[in-house]
Amino acid sequence: MSEPLFQRLTLIGIGLIGSSIARAVKARGLAGHVIIADQSEVSLRRAEDLGLGDRYCLDAGEAADGADLVILCTPVGASGAVAKWIAPSLKAGAILSDVGSTKAKVVKDVRPHVPANVHFIAGHPIAGTEQSGPDAGFATLFENRWCILTPDQAEQDAQAIERLSAFWRGMGSNVDVMDPDHHDRVLAIVSHLPHLIAYNIVGTADDLETVTKSEVIKYSASGFRDFTRLAASDPTMWRDVCLHNKDAILEMLGRFSEDLAALQRAVRWGDGDQLFELFTRTRGIRRSIIEAGQETDAPDFGRPHKKD
Amino acid sequence: MSEPLFQRLTLIGIGLIGSSIARAVKARGLAGHVIIADQSEVSLRRAEDLGLGDRYCLDAGEAADGADLVILCTPVGASGAVAKWIAPSLKAGAILSDVGSTKAKVVKDVRPHVPANVHFIAGHPIAGTEQSGPDAGFATLFENRWCILTPDQAEQDAQAIERLSAFWRGMGSNVDVMDPDHHDRVLAIVSHLPHLIAYNIVGTADDLETVTKSEVIKYSASGFRDFTRLAASDPTMWRDVCLHNKDAILEMLGRFSEDLAALQRAVRWGDGDQLFELFTRTRGIRRSIIEAGQETDAPDFGRPHKKD
Ligand SMILES: NC(=O)c1ccc[n+]([C@@H]2O[C@H](COP(=O)([O-])OP(=O)(O)OC[C@H]3O[C@@H](n4cnc5c(N)ncnc54)[C@H](OP(=O)(O)O)[C@@H]3O)[C@@H](O)[C@H]2O)c1
Ligand SMILES: NC(=O)c1ccc[n+]([C@@H]2O[C@H](COP(=O)([O-])OP(=O)(O)OC[C@H]3O[C@@H](n4cnc5c(N)ncnc54)[C@H](OP(=O)(O)O)[C@@H]3O)[C@@H](O)[C@H]2O)c1
Structure with missing residues (x-):
């Protein structure tokens, strides 16, 4: 078997989008180890019952510790606070991304907390349904859909962008890059x-x-x-x-x-x-x-x- | 086999709705003989190829001649002109109805042409798709959907309303009656x-x-x-x-x-x-x-x- 794209993946927020990523990652072997965090104990337990990950944490900081890729899958209003919370745990060279439906404000809220040695590349998969929560997700949600990445800095690491793009392509998506505005x-x-x-x-x-x-x-x-x-x-x-x-x-x-x-x-x-x-x-x-x-x-x- | 509800049924306009009625009527044996009229020779020939009826006429008057039930299935803007055209052919005791998406103006346009011995009861099946033409129809379109009948005269014949209601129920619909406005x-x-x-x-x-x-x-x-x-x-x-x-x-x-x-x-x-x-x-x-x-x-x- 070939190496997974990322050794350790952390998903913060295990609703429709987070749980769809978890399922797609498992179905396609895109990560070695999946750590799931959520503020809701009920959702977290449900994720565990569904076998969506390898470890489950209420503490987002603990979940992000040592991860190669961290994806924020909470409502966009929470992005800034979660980024602040996990920032001290992020390891050097890690990629931090998100799936929020808006980008300029997420970048504005998250960027200030991102350590200089971490690659922050915001993203948004153009796929969803009207349903919510860990039960609503499915592994094929992103197939044949677009994912938009919005790097916000001119000197952003091209290799990190390419790795994140490969991750989304791995889930069946096409990837576009554009600026947040x-x-x-x-x-x-x-x-x-x-x-x-x-x-x-x-x-x-x-x-x-x-x-x-x-x-x-x-x-x-x-x-x-x-x-x-x-x-x-x-x-x-x-x-x-x-x-x-x-x-x-x-x-x-x-x-x-x-x-x-x-x-x-x-x-x-x-x-x-x-x-x-x-x-x-x-x-x-x-x-x-x-x-x-x-x-x-x-x-x-x-x-x-x-x-x- | 039990008697069909109507011996002779004429459908004027064989698009999505007309052809769905034709298919449902055939599937459920609701009429003895089905005559189809349309202004478009292409649609008429297509209806014949699909075997939707028993006879095909470009002349709506000829098609309506001797029918027990005539249903106008053209766009609502044509209702008045078609009613005027077929009025002389309508037999005593026949029921004239339509499927138009608006009712007050259809009643206003059609009513003046209706002979005193014909029962005119306007109607509207609440079912459809975004497609048009004789190929778009299907027999189950009206199943579990509502059909609204809008009799416009206080002294309207209750038996005729009941027969028309039975026809729509026969196609799987529920029937409601209300005034056109x-x-x-x-x-x-x-x-x-x-x-x-x-x-x-x-x-x-x-x-x-x-x-x-x-x-x-x-x-x-x-x-x-x-x-x-x-x-x-x-x-x-x-x-x-x-x-x-x-x-x-x-x-x-x-x-x-x-x-x-x-x-x-x-x-x-x-x-x-x-x-x-x-x-x-x-x-x-x-x-x-x-x-x-x-x-x-x-x-x-x-x-x-x-x-x-
Ligand atoms: N739904 C779509 O169609 C769609 C499509 C593309 C992108 N998105 C984006 O994807 C993100 C997630 O949407 P979703 O549809 O997956 O929502 P969801 O099903 O409601 O899941 C969100 C999860 O995040 C948890 N959460 C909220 N605040 C948190 C925090 N501070 N820390 C940890 N967990 C937290 C929620 O817990 P609680 O239940 O306790 O709040 C919930 O379990 C949003 O940013 C949205 O804009 C959605
Ligand atoms: N589509 C819906 O979802 C829906 C739902 C409920 C009710 N309705 C009502 O049903 C009626 C028919 O709609 P539809 O969707 O079945 O339309 P459609 O698929 O476009 O069919 C209408 C047919 O009537 C023909 N026609 C037009 N004027 C005529 C005339 N003067 N004499 C004879 N035939 C004529 C048309 O021929 P040409 O192609 O040559 O014009 C066409 O074959 C409309 O009144 C509409 O408001 C529609």
């Missing part, structure tokens, strides 16, 4: 705005007086239910994302609202041509996403529905 | 607003200068791709829906925008508690939709993704 702008449109819009429309429906909740539920297959998946995502994670990526989110929200005002005007004035033009233009993007292997081409997302 | 308000929030929002956000992403189209596509699994399904729906159908249900759609758009402004404010001011409160409240609705059997509980809509 650009990451945050891209993710604001492809992820943060969609989640906010989904949360918002579900909230609007929840508040109506003239349409009952039971009607919304019964007839949801006509479109509404598609939004409820994103709107069922973890509240802590998404609160942190909104607080972290405020500027880019506000920019995208502004553009969205402007476009919506124009659409509203077209509806009000019965401008069928303008509506038809927009409704035609938007079809192509789905086709491209399917062709890029990022989406199924089965109708209705391939939801269970017998075909004849 | 209420239908339109309910559908504005559960279907029309979600589609408009989806079209809008995909349009916004398409227009960005700082984020490339290739980035939007590559990283779409982080949320954006969920919106592209609705935004790939038929442009003609959705233009017609917007033109037909303007008032209810504008009302729901107004509420949505108001709520979005409040959310935007919470992001701007970093009000984590308000964000957390909204993000928590919206989770319950998905749970209820899953419990009502209107959605899968598999993560990520059960999109193809190997679970370990």
Whole structure:
């Protein structure tokens, strides 16, 4: 058997993403020894029952001690505090990374704590589901998905970046490198705005007086239910994302609202041509996403529905 | 074998919905003889190749002649013209219905053409996919979904409503009855607003200068791709829906925008508690939709993704 990429891997936070990494690492033999830390005793015990790692610690510092690769898999709001906690335990030459959905603020919060002899390279796998916790993860989550690394220093160690990239490729991902600010702008449109819009429309429906909740539920297959998946995502994670990526989110929200005002005007004035033009233009993007292997081409997302 | 519910069934428009009815009717023996009309010779020939009916006509009037049940399955904008066309052919005692996504305007457009001895009962099956045409349909589309009937006259024949209800139940649906205006308000929030929002956000992403189209596509699994399904729906159908249900759609758009402004404010001011409160409240609705059997509980809509 070939040598694993990293001798000692520490995962801090063993929820959906952390536990998916643990499973993928085990399935593909990417690390010699896996140490798991979490603030929640319940999650930690569950991880142990599931056999996700080799050692389990409530103390993140202890878990990070001597590791070759440490990945923070907590909500982004915790990154700074965890980095501060583990900094004294990090060994020389270790790689420190994370999986947080925002990058500029994580870099700002983490960087000051990173010892000079440790390689800090922030990252974000573009893969997930609406579920949370150690049971929600699965080994194939990252397959055929992208992972974005966002080194924040010009003189960052190319070899460390390459080792971390190989780790993500080992889990089946493609790797892109970009700067943290650009990451945050891209993710604001492809992820943060969609989640906010989904949360918002579900909230609007929840508040109506003239349409009952039971009607919304019964007839949801006509479109509404598609939004409820994103709107069922973890509240802590998404609160942190909104607080972290405020500027880019506000920019995208502004553009969205402007476009919506124009659409509203077209509806009000019965401008069928303008509506038809927009409704035609938007079809192509789905086709491209399917062709890029990022989406199924089965109708209705391939939801269970017998075909004849 | 028991008698079919209707001796002669005519379907006008053989796209996704018309062809799904044709398949379900055949699979469950709900009609003795099925006549199919469509304005498109290509669709009509395709329907014949697929063996969806017993007779195929370009002339809707000819198709409706002598039928016991006629269902309009064209985009709603065509309902009035088709009703006018077939009115002289409708036999006494026949039931005329439709499947259009809006109801008040369809009733307004169709009712004036309906002979006094014909039962007109508008309807709307709450089931569909983002695809179109005779190949897109399948026999199980209506199973475990709701069909809403919207009789528009107080003295409407109860027996005809019951026969039409039995027809939809025969295809596996549950049937609700409500007035057309209420239908339109309910559908504005559960279907029309979600589609408009989806079209809008995909349009916004398409227009960005700082984020490339290739980035939007590559990283779409982080949320954006969920919106592209609705935004790939038929442009003609959705233009017609917007033109037909303007008032209810504008009302729901107004509420949505108001709520979005409040959310935007919470992001701007970093009000984590308000964000957390909204993000928590919206989770319950998905749970209820899953419990009502209107959605899968598999993560990520059960999109193809190997679970370990
Ligand atoms: N979900 C997605 O689709 C997705 C996709 C890509 C990236 N991400 C990013 O991945 C990260 C983790 O998300 P997730 O979905 O895996 O969340 P999750 O399932 O909720 O797991 C997070 C885990 O971290 C623990 N935790 C929180 N604060 C901690 C701390 N200070 N020290 C140690 N453990 C702590 C949590 O414990 P408690 O339960 O006690 O809080 C929980 O067990 C987030 O930064 C998120 O932005 C998520
Ligand atoms: N799609 C959904 O999810 C869904 C769900 C519930 C209800 N509905 C309603 O169902 C109806 C049909 O939708 P669909 O999705 O089945 O659309 P579709 O797949 O596009 O099929 C519509 C068919 O009607 C034909 N047609 C158009 N105008 C006609 C006319 N004047 N005379 C005869 N045939 C005509 C079309 O031909 P051409 O191709 O030549 O135009 C096409 O073959 C619409 O009213 C829609 O609101 C749709």
